[in-house]
Amino acid sequence: MTNKDQYKVGKEPFYQAQSDEVTLYEAAYAARLPVMVKGPTGCGKSRFIEYMAWKLNKPLITVACNEDMTASDLVGRYLLDANGTRWLDGPLTTAARIGAICYLDEIVEARQDTTVVIHPLTDHRRTLPLDKKGELIEAHPDFQLVISYNPGYQSLMKDLKQSTKQRFTAFEFNYPEAKVESEILSKEAGIEVGLAAKLVKIGQAARNLKGHGLDEGISTRLLVYAATLIKGGVEAKAACRMALVRPITDDADIRDTLDHAIAATFA
């Protein structure tokens, strides 16, 4: 049996609730309903799940999905070894066996034929058939499936099937309100709230430009990076340019505008 404890979240992760999402999640977990979290990148989706796993004291298995991922990367596969072959459980199978929260991050990145393997686990059956091995796993009573995706890059090619979508309850995340966000920055990076508020202001300037040359605004995560740099002794404007502007754009006009926003915010 796999060691359960290695998947436990050891220390309380910092998470600032934006509204009633914590209680709602607890209710969903109580009923073992599958959960989907959506929202722009870096707004705290993964942090939220980590926090909930800690709060519920359940193991958390995270899988970052990508295009090359096949169904066997999730379910498991036979490996060759000196004596013949050996079965190795994939992360989804492990989670179903040990009763963990299985978190499939950025699920749309995986191909659609891969995503369908989660279907039997997400309805009343709560089973996972392992075709190759000829085994049917009954999910552990504690098992829950969570997926996340970013509707921002929703394109024709990257969207969930209706049949997948309709198996989940969903939370929609967004960047926190200015006040909450500056508290988050100040707690996460240990900077004062006034400075944090300025960073948030720059972040919002960029978020206003979404769709006008920016695919996505400056995320809370990047703001935390900037705050961390400043805390580490980097000059504020330089830190902002490095952590907030340069990563998100190659467009000279936008870069110029955001640089000006930094100059205008830090007098």
Next chain:
Amino acid sequence: MATAVVEIPSELQSYWKNLDCGFPRVAEVFPECMQEALKKLTNDGIDAYIENARFLGKMGRGAEPILIFLEEWPGIAKLIGEDSLQDIMLFIRKMGKSPNGKAIVPFLQSLPVTARRLPSRDQLSDYLTIALDLMERTTGSVHGIHQTFPSPGLPEMFKQVPILLGQLSLAGLKHWVDYGVRYYDDHPERQTEYFSLHSADSKAVLQRERHGTLLVDNDRKLNLYMRGLWQDEDMLIPYSSAFDELRKPIPYYDKLGIRLPDVYNDAHGVTGIDRYRATLAHIIGHRRWTKAIIADNMSPQQRMAAEFLEDCRVEYLAMREYPGLRRIFTALHPMPAEDACDPEKESSVRHRLAMLSRAILDSQHPYKNQNIIEFARRFHELMQQGESSTQEIAELAITFVARTRLQSDNLPKTHFKDTVVDFRDDNRQMWKFIEEGDEEEAFDEQRKIEPGEELKGLPPRHYHEWDYNSQSYRPDWVSVYEGLHPQGNAADIDKLLEKHAGLAKRLKKMLDLLKPQDKVRIRYQEEGSELDLDVAIRSLIDYKSGAQPDTRINMSHRNDGRNIAVMLLLDLSESLNEKAAGSQQTILELSQEAVTILGWAVEKLGDPFAIAGFHSNTRHDVRYLHIKGYTERWGDDVKSRLAAMEASYSTRMGAAMRHAAHYLEKQQADKKLMLILTDGEPADIDSKDGRILIEDARQAVKELDQQGIYSYCINLDPKADEYVSDIFGKQYTIVDNVAQLPERLPELFISLTK
């Protein structure tokens, strides 16, 4: 000749004698000029002054040159140094020897301004070189030996020097002059228009060469600024600041958009773009925080005060939002000296208000006036409590006016120096008028389109044209009118297809081969249709050697699709009406057949495909005729347009290619192909230099290349070798035997897209 009316003082008599000048008007001003010269010039300078003045007096151009010189030179010499006189006199002598003597007076008149703008000998000598160049190139000759006609443009340019040097750097001036000389060399009236800044061309080139930050270049940046930092958006409309010398327009906004000057130079250490941002921040401040108040009960002075303080309020609030704006505002805000204005002689209202405004903005202000200090404090107290309001501020302003009122406030002469804050708008949105006052002007007259003036067809699109002489674009040079090609009888085209049934059958076979059926192997598949032996063996070796084998040993296939958008551009110039060599048909008819078969073939392939024709009648009238659009099917509409194809006028290829490219560019396809079917070199009746349109077309090909469009020319001119490779490089085919065109064109297309 009468002796001098005015007595020459005895100490100046020797100079007067050396000057040896008989004009009574000169004698009138001589003592005064001489005294000034004695103060400002060195001894050598005085000698040169007299000597050159004497020369000017004896040139035979009347008293004007010597008068101007005597009056202006000492001041100019002070600015640029006495050495420059040599260069200037050399230039005047050259003008005197050529037929351009008439330009000497305007030149001398423009000298003081020139000297102020170009205060060094080097700059001045560069300027003289430009003027000399203009003179030499535009002075006409009859038989090519002696220059006999004066340059029409030269005196005009001297008259415009204040504007020109105000707007342009020397390099810009050189470009502007070059342009005028090049295009209006042979047309005296146009040349005069150009150099007197009257023609649209002249203004356009001036605009392009201006120094500073142009609004058009930064439109997007400023839109991003408004949207990103202020969540506001509006049209930014430039107004010209170049030609209103007396009354500079002020930024403003109304329901149509925000009006800004077309160019801002860097000033007081603030870059042009930051000046735009400051102006926008101010205007957006008004849009956000200003509520219009009723103007009728306030005197003009009270209103001015309310405007000043309201401006301060919105800037204060803007700075509260973005503290960094303070640096820009402070740098741009004038700081009138406290004692600059004499309240006895002129109205000091503006002066006081500008000081107050400065004091509010800048806590380090130097003012000692108790009222200023007190009202700055009261303003800040008001703002500490929140956002305040326009009404509240207006009341504060009225109190200020009442408190500081002086008898002289009603004097007609107002002190203006250092009181204009140029990033502020004109505050027209701040006031509501219950009654129409007579002092209000209608800034934007309502424009009605008169009945009968309705536009026919689409408005023209303007394209630049490349000029290889100057290696630059002629701005908005060509007007392209587009429209649907008239329709004819679609059955004619079907007949053509029947005629070429044999060819169609052969093509069909080739097309079937082209259809998307290329199999592409996808390797490294865990599950696939076949075993990929290479990978399988590698995995087996890994396995035998104890390493983790790759399990992705299968492969599968998929069909690769064609993804190509095609534009066929037809030259419909007059020469197509000629009979093709060795054939009974005209080139037009053969082209028609060829296009018909190509159209049919491409439809079979399913590629997005458009057909358009073009011809031109000077740069003002390039016609672009749509025959088939990308979304249209190969149906009767298209066929009937094709059937009506006619040929006339000339071939201005570059503009047509640019216009076609702007449609092709919007197609979403991996490959974009523009086929140009033509029977001769680019030419037009208003272009004497045959090379220019060839070079322009070549430039257009380069532009297309940058847009990811592959251009290919099918040329029906057997003598095309001379120019076609200049334009298209290697991307062309010459079809010598035009009769074969219907066969060759589809084949070419197929081989190009294979």
